[in-house]
Amino acid sequence: MNTPTSHFAPLARLLHWLMALMIIAMLFIGAGMAASVSERHEWLLNLHKPLGIAILLLVVVRLFVRFSTRQPPLPADLPAVQVLAAKLSHVLLYALMFILPVVGWAMISAAGDPVMLSSSLQLPSILPANPTTFAFLRKAHTYLAYLLFLTVLLHLAAALFHGWIRRDGVLQSMLRGKAL
Incomplete structure (x- = not known):
């Protein structure tokens, strides 16, 4: 039976709000890193890297959940341009949630620095060290972060x-489940 639903699945809502908090935190941490040259910069960087990898992993889970659960339909009277904007903005959000951590990982790799998730867990480099590539990826990471913020x-x-x-x-379809 393929009955329509009026709310997102509980796991989809949990992932949405968890990732919303993580992404907002990441944007502020990134801004703090860009604005700081103090010892706080290193501390923020050590938060930024594992949080970015966590977002990368969760977006993969989130995509699986999105394609394996029913989504509530948009209102039937929603103008076509708004339907298109909703669909394109969601594609852009998912793409940025995936691309930004990968670009960050590649940027750190191109800098020749280890991608440390903790004091004992290091990710492999995905690019060879190269200052030109690092500079390009750093700018790309910044501009993509601005696009994500917008x-x-x-x-x-x-x-x-x-x-x-x-x-x-x-809005209610993402805020809470079905009324009991």
Whole structure:
């Protein structure tokens, strides 16, 4: 039976909110790293790397959950341009959640630095050390982070538009499960 659902699966909601917190934290940690040359920079970097890898792993899980569970449909009266914007923005969000950690990993590899997740766990380099490649990837990582920040803001604005103005259940479908 393929009955429509009005809410996202509990695991999908858990992953959404967990990753939302992680991504917001990452954006602030990244901004703090870029603005600091103190000993705090190293501390922030040691938070940033494992959090990025955790996001990379969770986005793979999240994609599996997304394609293996039913999603609530968008409202039938939603204009076609908004349906397209919703679909494209979700593709962009998933792509950035995957690409940004990979670019970060490649950037650290190109810098010739180890990608340490803890004092005893080191990831393999995915690129050889190369200063030119490092410089390119550092800029790419920065610009992609800005794009992610903008996309998150637009996602939040759209969610609030659905929740506060349209009141069409889109925001509620991610906030909580079915009423008992």
